[in-house]
Amino acid sequence: xxxxxxENANYTQKDHEINITKIxxxxxxxxxxxxxxxxxxxxxxxxxxxxxxxxxxKEQIDFPVTTCMSIAxxxxxxxxxxxxxxxxxxxxxxxxxxxxxxxxxxxxxTASGKIILKENAVLEYNHFHTWGKEDIVNTDYExxxxxxxxxxxxxxxxxxxxxxxxxxxxxxxxxxSAKIKIIGDCENTDLEINDNITLKxxxxxxxxxxxxxxxxNAKILSRSRITTEAECKGHLDCQGLPIHKTAEMILIPELVxxxxxxxxxxxxxxGKISEEELNYLKTRGLNESEAIELIxxxxxxx
Amino acid sequence: xxxxxxxxxxxxGEKDILKxxxxxxxxxxxxxxxxxxxxxxxxxxxxxxxxxxxEVTGGKILFNGVDITKLPTEERIKMGLAITWQNPPTIKGVxxxxxxxxxxxxxxxxxxxxxxxxxxxxxxxxxFSGGEKKIxxxxxxxxxxxxxxxxDEIDSGLDIKKLEKVxxxxxxxxxxxxxxxxxxxxxxxxxxxxxPKIINVLVDGKIICxxxxxxxxxxxxxxxxxxxxxxxxxxAERP
Numbered sequence: 001x002x003x004x005x006x007e008n009a010n011y012t013q014k015d016h017e018i019n020i021t022k023i024x025x026x027x028x029x030x031x032x033x034x035x036x037x038x039x040x041x042x043x044x045x046x047x048x049x050x051x052x053x054x055x056x057x058k059e060q061i062d063f064p065v066t067t068c069m070s071i072a073x074x075x076x077x078x079x080x081x082x083x084x085x086x087x088x089x090x091x092x093x094x095x096x097x098x099x100x101x102x103x104x105x106x107x108x109x110t111a112s113g114k115i116i117l118k119e120n121a122v123l124e125y126n127h128f129h130t131w132g133k134e135d136i137v138n139t140d141y142e143x144x145x146x147x148x149x150x151x152x153x154x155x156x157x158x159x160x161x162x163x164x165x166x167x168x169x170x171x172x173x174x175x176x177s178a179k180i181k182i183i184g185d186c187e188n189t190d191l192e193i194n195d196n197i198t199l200k201x202x203x204x205x206x207x208x209x210x211x212x213x214x215x216x217n218a219k220i221l222s223r224s225r226i227t228t229e230a231e232c233k234g235h236l237d238c239q240g241l242p243i244h245k246t247a248e249m250i251l252i253p254e255l256v257x258x259x260x261x262x263x264x265x266x267x268x269x270x271g272k273i274s275e276e277e278l279n280y281l282k283t284r285g286l287n288e289s290e291a292i293e294l295i296x297x298x299x300x301x302x
Numbered sequence: 303x304x305x306x307x308x309x310x311x312x313x314x315g316e317k318d319i320l321k322x323x324x325x326x327x328x329x330x331x332x333x334x335x336x337x338x339x340x341x342x343x344x345x346x347x348x349x350x351x352x353x354x355x356x357e358v359t360g361g362k363i364l365f366n367g368v369d370i371t372k373l374p375t376e377e378r379i380k381m382g383l384a385i386t387w388q389n390p391p392t393i394k395g396v397x398x399x400x401x402x403x404x405x406x407x408x409x410x411x412x413x414x415x416x417x418x419x420x421x422x423x424x425x426x427x428x429x430f431s432g433g434e435k436k437i438x439x440x441x442x443x444x445x446x447x448x449x450x451x452x453x454d455e456i457d458s459g460l461d462i463k464k465l466e467k468v469x470x471x472x473x474x475x476x477x478x479x480x481x482x483x484x485x486x487x488x489x490x491x492x493x494x495x496x497x498p499k500i501i502n503v504l505v506d507g508k509i510i511c512x513x514x515x516x517x518x519x520x521x522x523x524x525x526x527x528x529x530x531x532x533x534x535x536x537x538a539e540r541p
Contacts, residue, residue, distance in 0.1 A: 276391045283351050284405045284442055285379035298395030
């Protein structure tokens with residue numbers, strides 16, 4: 001999502017200023033108002049939300065619902081609680097953008113949220129993060145996938161803040177499936193990722209893919225776990241590509257089996273750029289930095 | 303003259319591999335280079351490409367009269383040198399079309415070359431068949447609009463139909479357009495399609511034979527092996 005689209009988002013928050021565009025069949029409210037209007041939302045919020053959005057998709061829509069949370073002023077601290085509900089049988093696309101408009105705003109962005117896919121719902125959610133080098137970011141999301149629902153979640157960190165913590169918990173009930181991909185282009189950052197898929201329901205499935213590039217002064221700690229609690233299938237795929245000598249990476253893949261009819265597999269690797277690939281691209285006329293850029297972008301997209 | 307190699311000596315690690323190579327290729331000429339395993343063919347290709355793993359210990363490489371012996375790879379390619387790889391690596395997540403868009407110096411429509419454009423939307427060399435790899439290499443070098451192309455075993459692993467197809471493309475897109483070509487080959491079948499002007503035989507790091515009649519050289523190698531070439535008995539009376 002580019003900035004032009006971001007300005008036209010259905011829910012925008014610039015520092016603390018909110019703008020909402022109405023969509024037929026979708027209820028969009030600030031979380032605080034949603035809690036006042038719908039008592040049942042209390043079970044999803046942790047106390048009274050200060051900021052954040054409530055998006056309730058009730059009818060089929062043919063375009064993506066978009067959100068944009070920006071830090072635009074110095075030392076702003078956002079504290080968001082978000083709740084997204086996709087009603088039964090709907091196929092929906094969501095695009096979320098979280099960013100700092102400038103590189104040196106020293107902003108804070110704390111976001112927690114729940115995303116609930118009701119039975120047979122399908123959600124494709126692309127979530128983009130572009131931060132300034134002095135920002136501090138904490139995000140904590142929980143996805144609940146009800147029976148037969150399907151989630152495709154792409155979380156892309158285009159530029160990392162000074163410090164970032166990402167927690168993601170995905171709970172899959174019967175026959176639901178989750179495909180999660182977390183991509184990080186990491187530089188001058190201290191990044192911690194904790195992502196868990198829990199396959200609770202029979203015939204549920206989960207794939208968790210991590211692609212992390214470590215550039216200058218990137219310190220990355222990532223714990224990824226798949227837990228099976230029923231007859232189901234999971235796969236974990238963690239790959240790290242350190243391209244600078246100061247990059248440090250710890251990838252910890254964990255497989256937890258609580259049902260002997262389940263199957264979990266994993267692949268994990270951390271490795272430098274292949275010299276052969278570099279030489280190959282140079283024989284196509286690319287210089288070293290162009291070749292590295294192409295390989296890194298390919299790695300992140302794979 | 304497009305390429306002139308003068309007394310080129312190359313080592314890899316501690317081992318001397320090329321021991322004084324001399325080769326001249328004029329604009330528009332097609333040459334072939336034969337040689338047994340470990341004769342130095344791939345070393346020659348990688349040295350011409352500027353691969354830093356190979357150390358030039360003597361001699362010169364001139365490209366269009368310019369000494370490129372110490373130039374980095376990408377500079378050589380920009381000057382018009384192009385090279386296909388015998389075993390090209392996989393580049394994960396990078397579609398062939400993306401690379402072609404990035405490097406292309408001419409408007410190349412794969413369908414005009416009668417090649418399956420399906421490979422364009424796949425990651426470079428990932429799960430490509432042997433034939434698809436060769437087509438991918440061909441598309442890349444043609445798109446560079448080169449002055450000289452070095453084909454490193456472009457014919458290996460191809461059946462006769464695919465070999466004919468690859469040869470037709472090389473002829474139509476390069477040879478007929480006055481591009482110089484150096485074909486490095488093991489079995490020589492491709493030469494029946496490309497009809498090189500000069501055939502060179504590389505043995506033990508040296509070119510020991512330079513002939514114009516490729517049929518004669520092929521026949522000699524097939525019948526008597528490279529031992530005959532070592533003794534340079536091509537013109538001698540057969541036993």
